[in-house]
Amino acid sequence: MKPSDPRYKKARARWATRYAIKTGRLVPGPCEMAGLECHGKIEAHHDDYRKPLDVRWFCRRHHLKIDGHAMARPFNKNGMGKRRTA
Ligand SMILES: [Zn+2]
Numbered sequence: 001m002k003p004s005d006p007r008y009k010k011a012r013a014r015w016a017t018r019y020a021i022k023t024g025r026l027v028p029g030p031c032e033m034a035g036l037e038c039h040g041k042i043e044a045h046h047d048d049y050r051k052p053l054d055v056r057w058f059c060r061r062h063h064l065k066i067d068g069h070a071m072a073r074p075f076n077k078n079g080m081g082k083r084r085t086a
Pocket residue numbers: 031032033034035036037038039058059060061062
């Protein structure tokens with residue numbers, strides 16, 4: 001895979017995330033959609049693959065859901081939790 005390949009960035013981000021978890025720099029949190037029928041293991045989701053350590057946590061089910069629909073609103077760290085309407 002060449003560095004110019006977009007998949008290369010993704011692969012690198014995933015690798016960096018795995019490494020960060022292993023070394024304790026990143027600690028997996030609960031699924032952001034907790035309570036809405038979570039299922040599967042917690043996975044890291046990247047909004048921006050150029051920031052491999054800027055991740056959000058989702059269970060397998062919700063991660064697939066998020067990746068399936070590009071989220072309309074950009075991720076705002078300070079607004080975390082506020083936009084959660086049930
Ligand atoms: Zn979930």
